[in-house]
Amino acid sequence: MALRPGSTPRFAYKGDRLKPLRAFCQTARLGSVSRAAEALYLSQPAVTLQLQALERDLGVRLLERSGRRITLTREGQELYELARPLVEGLDGLDSAFRDRVSGLDAGDLQVAAGSSTILYLLPKIVEAFQARHPEVRLSLHNVTGAGGLELLRSDAVDLAVGSMLDVPADLDYAPVYRFEPMLITPRDHPLAHKPELALGDLSPYGLILPPKRLTTYRLVDLVFHQNRVPYTVALEVGGWEVIKQYVAMGLGISIVTAICLTDADRERLAARSLARYFPSRTYGVVVRKGKFLSPQARAFTELIKPALFERGDYYGTGPSER
Secondary structure, three states, X not given: OOOOOOOOOOOHHHHHOHHHHHHHHHHHHHOOHHHHHHHHOOOHHHHHHHHHHHHHHHXXXXXXXXXXXXXXXXXXXXXXXXXHHXXXXXXXXXXXXXXXXXXXXXXXEEEXXXXXXXXXXXXXXXXXHHHHOOOOEEEEEEOXXXXXXXXXXXXXXXXXXXXXXXXXXXXXXXXXXXXXXXXXXXXXXXXXXXXXXXXXXXXXXOEEEOOOOOHHXXXXXXXXXXXXXXXXXXXXXXXXXHHHHHHHXXXXXXXXXXXXXXXXXXXXXXXXXXXXXXXXXXXEEEEEOOOOOOHHHXXXXXXXXXXXXXOOOOOEEEEOOO
């Protein structure tokens, strides 16, 4: 049947617009039609047909192949930002409705965080959350930064709490607190009592640092090279508690984030700010863009700032203004 002049094409799939939009969002998120088909329990040709129909209906190209991976065109990115929260909102409607009806009396909450965040930042938050919502099953996933991002992208966790320097385009990061970089030494170390501390003053002493693959090591290396100051690494070891113990034993000095320093540490270590040379580190909440947060997740994030205000054992500068 011929179309009347000025009429708009109509496609049968419009009766269920959610299906092609869901196929599009999964393909955009996973970068592959085959992986999207697996996630949707559909055949690859079925997903391809839905994507083609969506492009015909909108009259624009939404996806393009870059090597073996599918990427979004400019128009595709715009549609993705519009469609993703709608698709996820509808997909999560049943769960959201049950949560609204039953409140926070039950359910699961999955949170990703690194060791330092779990050890120094989250205890009071977890304590407050469990006191208010004892029926919620809270799971903390102890992962490094890259591991936490993978869990976020695969929806294995609801949110992540930690520090980020570079924020990927598909994630949202809300920094809450900022902590200064600190030099720690034994209390009787020459640098502990030096009136003015320059970066070059650290050169004669071996540094105890986390492994090279971690952000702290890479940041230390960058700052020393930018200032053309030589440095030596006496020891690489994971975990702030181990590093502090080795510094207290006189095995070297270290550059740490103030989040890990407590009143007990100040009795055995000298700590001096290096904010003149090193950037402060922020800690906050990371979520996937367009992610529908459950009431449990929202309740957890709302506790973060009040709980942090109760901390008095850090060299921080208060809530982040970034």
